[in-house]
Amino acid sequence: SSAFAAAAAEKLKALKQEEESARRAATQLSQQRDKLTEKRKSLWRDEQKETEKLHAAQDDLGKAQRTLQHSMSRSQWEAVQAVKRIAREKGIRGVEGMLIELFEVDDKFFTAVEVAASNQLFQVVVDTDETAAVLLRELQRANAGRVTFMPLNRLRPGPDPAYPQSDDVIPIISRLKFAEHLRPAFVQVFRKSLVVRNLEVGSRFSKSHDLDCITLEGDQVNRKGALSGGYVDLRRSRLRAQTEIAKLGEMCVAAEASIAKLRREIEQVDDEVTRVMGELKKQEAAQHRAAVAAEQERLELPTSTARSEHAVGAQKDKTQAALRAAAEADRQRIKTLEQELATDFSEDLTAEESAQLDQLQTEKRDLQKQLSAAQRESNKARQLQATLETELRENWQRRQKELQERLEELSEQDSANVHDSADEALAAVQSELRQKVTQLEEAARRADELRMQERTLQATIDELKSQLSNFRQQQADKAKELDRLLSRRAMLQQKQAEFADCIRKLGALPRDAFGDSRKDMGSKQLMAEIDHCHKELQKLGHVNKKALDQFANFNEQRERLLERQAELDEAEESIRALIDHLDTKKDEALERTFKGVAKHFAEVFRELVPGGTGKLVMKTDGTRAPESAANSAAARIATYSGISIKVQFVGGADTYTMQQLSGGQKTMVALCLIFAIQRCDPAPFYLFDEIDANLDAAHRASLAKMIARQASEMDESGEERPATQFVTTTFRPELIHSGDKFYGVTHRGKASTIRTIDKAEALRIITEDQSRLRQHAA
Known part of the structure; x- marks a missing residue:
């Protein structure tokens, strides 16, 4: 049986080691899983940040695109977008993009470049005219609007002009950064444009070099001498919007690439987490199998002999229950006493009472130590009793049952040999059982002694509680007296505050008001003087006590009003x-x-x-x-x-x-x-209706010459002046001779018609009309 037990113990130990090995592996895998989970959370946070950054960049990109869109007509914007879409869908190569997308320039030149190029910034640059023709056909087929193309193979901008050598001017094209193969397009647009310091410089160089001169603020002097300009809203700058579009587009691409990279890393971490979780489940399953096998092996160990006699078991249960109840009661009493002893005693005790209290507290501590020792002994006895009961129930009774089952299974031939060994084993078990019962009885006896000691300690504690109750009563009396004194003190402090407030309301007091003349007075004398002061104060009841404060407030208001008046x-x-x-x-x-x-x-x-x-x-x-x-x-x-x-x-x-x-x-x-x-x-337009009707021929001729001179773009000195247009109606030939354009108005069938005629026909109509008038008069 000992060999069988040793083998079973070795097997149980091996199973325990296997369980421990699986547990350690599972712990390592759990730690690895946690690290991977934290890494995945970090990647998720990074992905969220990059996604937010992408969304912000996309929002800003949309705003910049709307700004650029609003700087051109809707049809032009739709046509340009259609060109990009067609080139992308049809795979048409050679489409470089809008001119505004193909160069970079310092932001201080944005306004000047926009004024110089105007809507040419939205012309689409292509490599050849064939590419432009293909795109035009697709645009017409889609009815997507019109676009101006700049085919590079057809651009012949000519040589660069002779730019002036001065620190006050800069050729715009020299400040543009673009690909070299696109130079014809930029030369075509910007070769005749200069950036000048101011309009005075621009006027000088525009005349001398036949160039368009533009200031950084956007004011322009063109080659013909015309001035243009005014306020430019930088927030609606086309180049600024295009720069933002390019920068934000790169940010969006970078953010999308970063998000894609993070997602790939997240997928890798997910796969690793899945693998680790699978290994972890395998190790946990192995640990569980080893634990179950170990538990089964432990349950299959030889059990103890039959339960001891019923009387001993009953006595044991009764003793154990009594010990537990007594220990619980002791704990409750100790807890109550500790709560009572934790209450502070009043310090207002006599020396004899304090000495007696110290002596009682010392005795109490000694008794508590004895009680704690007794409780420890009782706990040890209960633990020993529980251990013996467990060993009896789990080992010897089961062992006895197994031996009996084996005896029943033995054949008649082996029964004699086995019977002797069974008797020996049974005798050993019974001997050990008797030892355990003896130990149990000793524990019960020790528990009885501890209960007696506990009763003695309880009596001492009751006596201490009685003395403590007396001390508490004395403490309560002292506390009532203290409360009464504190109430009186609070009342006096309140009166002191009231009197101090009254003194403050009185304002400035004489020097002798706080003298030492009243320190030797009694309370009755002071009360009498207070009554006298009250009577004197009642006589002054109609005095404005706030006059000084009001004066200060009004004076401050006066100062403020004087400042406001100034x-x-x-x-x-x-x-x-x-x-x-x-x-x-x-x-x-x-x-x-x-x-x-x-x-x-x-x-x-x-x-x-x-x-x-x-x-x-x-x-x-x-x-x-x-x-x-x-x-x-x-x-x-x-x-x-x-x-x-x-x-x-x-x-x-x-x-x-x-x-x-x-x-x-x-x-x-x-x-x-x-x-x-x-x-x-001068006004640009005049309309005269038969102004020569009441004039004679000489005055009509003078009037016609005057109108002709006023309509001319050159004055008498040969200088240009704003052109003026005159529209006249007449029935006289003088104005006809000075006119530039003629219209005849006829009335037939209750309807008037107007048509363009030449001077000869106009004179004929006037002559016929005058003839009819003379015939009618005759």
Whole structure:
């Protein structure tokens, strides 16, 4: 049996070692799994960051694309996008892209480059005209709009002009960075453009070198001398938007590549985690199998002999239950006593009481130590009892049962041999069982002794509790007295605060108010003096105690209002000065305008009425301006009451006013005034309806010459001036001779028609109309 037990023990040990080996392998795999999981989480976080970065870049890219889209027409944008889509879908090579996409330039030149190239920035550069033709056919087939192409093989921009050698100018093309094979396209667009320091420099070089000159702010002087420019919103810059598109596009590509790389790493980590999890499950399964086998092997070990006698078992259970109940009761009593002893005692005890309390606490600690020792002995006895019971139940009883089963299974031939060995084994088991029972009885006896000792300690504890109750009663009495004293102290402190507040409300007090004259007074004398003070204060009840604070507040408000008044006065002076300045400018403009119109009126009247004179006269109300203001425009204008016209025609010595003129003369004067105003402030377009109807032939001829001169782009001195268009209707031939374009209006069948005619036909129509009028008059 011992050999069998040793073999079983060796097998159990081997199974335990196998279980431990599987457990260690599972632990290592778990650690590896955790590391891989953390790595995967880190990769997930990196992927999330890159995804957020990609989304932000895509949003900014969309904004930049919308900015670029809004800088051109919708049809042009759709056509350019259609070209890119067709080239991508059809695999058409040789499409370089829009001109704006093919170069780089310093951002300080953005405005100048945009002004120089204008909408040419959106022209599409291709390698050959054949590629352009293919794209045009596809655009027409898709009805996707129109695009201007720049085929590189057809561009012949010519030689570069002779750029001026000056620090004030820079050729734009010298600041552009582009691929060398694209040079013809950029030379075609930018070779005639310069960046200049200012418009003065630009005007000089545009005339001398026949170049378009542009400032960094976008103001331009073209080769013909025309000026253009104004405010440029940099937020809507096309080049800035294209630069952002290129940069954000690269960021999106980089972010997508990073995300793809992270996802591949995540997939690899996922595969590794899956592999480790599979290995971990295998090791856990091996550990479980080894544990189950070890447990089965342990259960199959030889069991002990039959349970001891019923009386001993009953006594053992009863003793164990009693020991547990007693130990639990002891623990509860000890816990209660410890809580009571943890309460602080009052310090207001006599010396004798304090000594007695110290003695009782010392005895209590000694008894607690004895109780703890007894409890430890009791616990040891209970542990020994439990160990013996377990060994009896798990080993010897099962062993006895196995031996009995083996005895029953033995054949008659072996029964004699086995019977002796079984008797010996049974005797050994019974001997060991008797030893265990003896140990159990000894433990029960020790438990009884501990219970007796516990009762003695409990009696001592009860006595200490009684003494503790007495001390607590004394402590409660002392606490009540202390509460009463604290309440009185709080009340006195409150009164002290009230009196201090009253003193503060009184304001400044005399020096002797806090003297030492009242330190020797008793409480009754002080109370009497307080009553006297109250009576005196009641007489002063109508005094404004807040007067000083109010004075300070009002004084601060006054200072603020004075500062505000000074600010308003200063603002008023500034506004009045501005009003005076604007009035002066207005009066000067009025006088300047009147003088200009009067000057041109006299000139036009001499042209239309040769030998005659005409002038505009400013009428006054008869009042005289003060001497101090006689030279100011405002003083003079204050006396003006209106404008009169005085004219003198050929052959007369008298000067006439408007009321004295005939209808034709009034018409002539009105035309002179209109042309005078036109010379001061030219308008691009005039429409006259039969203005020569009341004029004689000489005046009509003068009027026709005047209109012809006004419509010319060159003045009398040979300088250019803004062109003016005159549209007139007439039934006289004089205006026909000076006209450039003629239209005839006919009326037939209750419908009017207009058509373009030449000068000869116009003169014929006028002649026929005059003939009809003469016949009708005859």
